[in-house]
Amino acid sequence: MTANTRATPATRREHRSLIIVDVQNDFCEGGTLAVPGGAAVAASIRRYFTEHRPEYSAVVATRDHHIDPGRHFAAAGTEPDYVTTWPVHCRAHTPGAxxxxxxxxxxxxxxxxxxxxxxxxxxxxxxTDADLDGDDGVALGDWLRGRGIDTVDVVGIATDHCVRATALDAAAAGFPTRVLLEHTAGVAADTVTAALEQMRAAGVELVGTVPGR
Incomplete structure (x- = not known):
């Protein structure tokens, strides 16, 4: 799954942010909802961050932080469908999160x-508030705009789920958006393919390839 562009350094440091999506224990090997290659991608993001930090005026992370997510978790005694219901993961204030x-x-x-x-x-x-939603914390889009950010790069887990959703929302909010695919990990080949097509159609720039795809 090769995109049409190669990774190049960010050129407008004062306006660009790196968004690291959900690189959490439960999404890596040994976690309750592990994505193949998650730990390797965590390490690759660390290396990328170390090398390229001067190119970004802000670096932020997102974290799944479930307190009571309702039907997001499969009901006790039932199997998750891995589309709308999932195993319990990233419980707030647990090591997996x-x-x-x-x-x-x-x-x-x-x-x-x-x-x-x-x-x-x-x-x-x-x-920015771990235990409250809505107006009780600063939302990501507002935080970025408040610091003059107008362009974002997205990396993290998983390419076909939270990376996809974050990149689509970034583009919809008016931020020119790149996904650095070599620093993402995907769940399954078919859903990764669909996610890449959806992001490309939304104007997201796809850079590089997803590891193992």
């Missing part, structure tokens, strides 16, 4: 918590 250690300890400018009381696929649904 923490950033993966392979990501290192990047000096993030902000962290945005999503999914407290809903699915929370997009980082643009998140706020």
């Amino acid at each position: 923490e950033l993966h250690p392979e990501l290192g300890d990047p000096p993030l400018d902000a962290v945005f918590y999503s999914g407290q009381y809903d699915d929370g696929y997009s980082g643009f649904d998140g706020t």
